[in-house]
Amino acid sequence: MGILDNIDFLVDDPKNKVNLTFLKNSVERGNISHAYLFSGGDIDKLYRLSQYFSASVNCPGKGCGDCKVCKDTLKGVYPDVITVEADGSILTIDKIVELQNFMSLTSYNPGRKIGIIKDADILNEEASNRLLKTLEEPPHPGSIFILLSEDTKSILPTVLSRCLILEWNLEPDRKEIEKTYFAELEAHVNEGIRNLICISRNSSHRDFSHSLNLSVKFVDFLKEITNRVKEDLEKEIKEIEKSSVDRSAADKYTKPIKARNERRLKKISNLGVNKVFDIISAWLEDICMVRLNFEASKLNYEQNYALIKESFEDVEIDRVLKLSELIQRNREHLIYSISSELSLDNILVQFQNLIKPIKPEV
């Protein structure tokens, strides 16, 4: 039993089990690839996984957990492992050059040199190309690169094709601020959809301005809440600045926090639109469940049972499923920066189209 058998934060999932068995077998047989990409929903957990794996690769006992190699690697101070991460919201070429230089030096201890790249999805093009060259011609035989990313879709395909990709199922370890933020967003979106249903039920003709207004309201709410998170994050920085006498010392401490906050904010605003899509998808699932005569307790939002039953009485399940598929396709397109507002407009209009008015259309 080694450290790869005792990772406490991994959820019980077949994907994780397969990945772990694969890594353990590679370590056991000394059959290590020169480049890996670990992807999954939480960058800190991905980083810890990469440390466990790095320790197992270099430990004489293949990951005993007790020797100096294991302990230092897990603490992040082992001299043959380097971690690079962005100072701001972009991972720039100087970081990749730093990585290359480190990797081209002879290793300090017996074993392999390992370069870990955090948030590989924020590499800019110049840095990506430099990294690609490094992966194609590793500066040192036996060097290992481990790229970490929550969102592999923004990584250059040529870089991806050089890596052995392992997708992990990781529960995101969201901070308190983010949890509150999502709970509020969920309540707001649910209320908006309930109102849309009530208004549409009581009008004799379909007036899609209600959907379009709702779309604007959701987008405004996302912006407002992102600003609030921003203010909360900035408070932390002001505290540090206030408590230090020496201005330049304060800058040194706040710089990495500012960079981290910028990345968190970006992630939050991307997740926000997806969260709205998640909630609408949950409504559509519930509509199907009710149409298929499931009990209220099986629904995502149990409290909507009666409203759904009377408002989507005879909607064809196929139409509901089609809208679910459309949401999924739009989600994929968001990465190519197609306006999230336009997507949302379209989806809400089609959602409204499923609602059965009480008075027949004239």
Ligand SMILES: [Zn+2]
């Ligand atoms: Zn060890």
